[in-house]
Amino acid sequence: MRTKLVIFGITGDLSTRKLLPALSQIMKTGDFDDLSVIGVSRHDFDLAALLPTESEQLLGRFSQITMNVSDAAEYHRLKDVIALGEDEQLLVYLSVPPAASAQIVELLGQAGINTSNTKLLLEKPFGIDLSSAETMIGHVARYYDESQVYRIDHYLAKEMTQNIVAFRGGNALFSYVWNNQAIEKIEVVALESIGIEGRTDFYEPTGALRDVLQGHLMQLLAITLMDVPHEFDWSGVTELRAQALKAIAPADPTTAVRAQYSTYRDEVGNPESMTETFAAVRLESHDEQWKGVPLILATGKAMDKKATEVRIHFKKSHEAQTNCLIFRIQPHESVEIEVFTKKPGYERELQTQTLSFMYPENTVLPDAYEQVIVDAIRSRKSVFAGSEEVLRSWEILQPVQQAWAASDVIRHYDAGSDLYSLIG
Numbered sequence: 001m002r003t004k005l006v007i008f009g010i011t012g013d014l015s016t017r018k019l020l021p022a023l024s025q026i027m028k029t030g031d032f033d034d035l036s037v038i039g040v041s042r043h044d045f046d047l048a049a050l051l052p053t054e055s056e057q058l059l060g061r062f063s064q065i066t067m068n069v070s071d072a073a074e075y076h077r078l079k080d081v082i083a084l085g086e087d088e089q090l091l092v093y094l095s096v097p098p099a100a101s102a103q104i105v106e107l108l109g110q111a112g113i114n115t116s117n118t119k120l121l122l123e124k125p126f127g128i129d130l131s132s133a134e135t136m137i138g139h140v141a142r143y144y145d146e147s148q149v150y151r152i153d154h155y156l157a158k159e160m161t162q163n164i165v166a167f168r169g170g171n172a173l174f175s176y177v178w179n180n181q182a183i184e185k186i187e188v189v190a191l192e193s194i195g196i197e198g199r200t201d202f203y204e205p206t207g208a209l210r211d212v213l214q215g216h217l218m219q220l221l222a223i224t225l226m227d228v229p230h231e232f233d234w235s236g237v238t239e240l241r242a243q244a245l246k247a248i249a250p251a252d253p254t255t256a257v258r259a260q261y262s263t264y265r266d267e268v269g270n271p272e273s274m275t276e277t278f279a280a281v282r283l284e285s286h287d288e289q290w291k292g293v294p295l296i297l298a299t300g301k302a303m304d305k306k307a308t309e310v311r312i313h314f315k316k317s318h319e320a321q322t323n324c325l326i327f328r329i330q331p332h333e334s335v336e337i338e339v340f341t342k343k344p345g346y347e348r349e350l351q352t353q354t355l356s357f358m359y360p361e362n363t364v365l366p367d368a369y370e371q372v373i374v375d376a377i378r379s380r381k382s383v384f385a386g387s388e389e390v391l392r393s394w395e396i397l398q399p400v401q402q403a404w405a406a407s408d409v410i411r412h413y414d415a416g417s418d419l420y421s422l423i424g
């Protein structure tokens with residue numbers, strides 16, 4: 001089916017860093033010759049200057065429209081430019097801040113750019129708390145059915161995240177130990193060695209809990225806990241993740257960690273800033289399969305390393321034993337399990353070794369944004385966040401948000417700290 005992709009915010013940071021390179025890449029495959037792109041901006045721009053080198057295929061399928069996105073009348077002109085045929089589909093990608101996004105959705109809807117062959121691609125944040133997320137979802141629902149809404153959480157589209165689903169769905173072996181009988185605790189962590197990189201305006205009102213923990217980490221947790229039916233089908237994954245999140249109890253603020261790297265206040269020029277650059281929560285599921293297993297989520301900037309991992313710690317059968325299954329989402333994408341083996345030699349000593357799966361060195365993994373575009377074109381929703389998941393995640397974290405809003409206690413840590421110095 002011919003696809004027309006309209007991008008709002010085409011000259012913005014996300015678009016130039018992620019979206020356009022991804023589009024350029026998928027166009028090179030030759031599998032998307034029926035895709036054309038319309039960039040929307042307030043002023044004329046030079047697309048070639050925004051694109052990576054060697055993007056001829058994309059340049060050849062690109063057109064632009066300049067418009068005032070706050071003016072309702074302009075959307076009728078946009079509709080004429082799009083001229084969507086009944087046998088075509090339209091993807092409208094909003095790569096703009098939330099306030100602008102709400103207005104654009106309203107004006108698109110009023111202009112009738114919401115027919116059933118239209119899909120709406122939205123970027124996070126999906127609200128800043130439960131009530132704003134409800135408002136945002138309700139507002140979008142006035143014009144677009146949930147089946148038309150594609151909420152982007154690029155962590156869901158990462159190759160190794162999808163590999164957790166494949167690993168669980170494809171290897172019955174692990175289904176027998178995927179429960180509280182065998183698992184001691186689960187850690188989901190996303191650490192970054194960089195700080196906020198000058199994104200003060202975005203980060204100050206946001207913080208680590210909203211920026212990474214509420215979306216990216218909750219999604220990784222949901223994928224780890226969700227039920228994987230025997231007849232596994234990827235199309236059911238959104239619903240399975242939502243079910244897993246429904247079983248998680250509201251977070252206990254007394255076990256949450258709120259911390260800030262020591263140079264942060266100087267960096268943002270706010271000596272009283274209470275914005276956390278590190279956040280950790282300890283959750284519990286009341287699902288029979290998971291009762292009693294601590295679920296630890298942690299994320300931080302200015303840490304000792306970049307590491308996004310899901311770690312499954314299995315119960316020990318004797319003191320020295322430390323079986324741990326690690327999904328390394330990035331960097332060094334791999335799956336590893338630490339096992340005991342006999343140390344070579346005359347003695348009966350044990351040693352820890354690692355069994356691992358890694359991609360061959362020259363494997364090129366698609367960028368998450370390539371996957372997002374391809375899956376939106378093909379109507380595959382498993383890498384997008386459903387409204388129920390978004391709402392449930394906020395609901396789980398609400399007690400922590402409320403406690404932090406009412407408190408002026410925050411820990412400080414030196415840049416380069418390691419995770420366990422903060423969560424003990």
Ligand code: BG6
Nearest residue numbers: 124154190192211212216308330
């Ligand atoms: C974004 C956050 O969603 O994810 C950033 O807004 C964070 O603060 C980024 O740095 C991390 O993404 P990745 O893919 O580099 O792990």
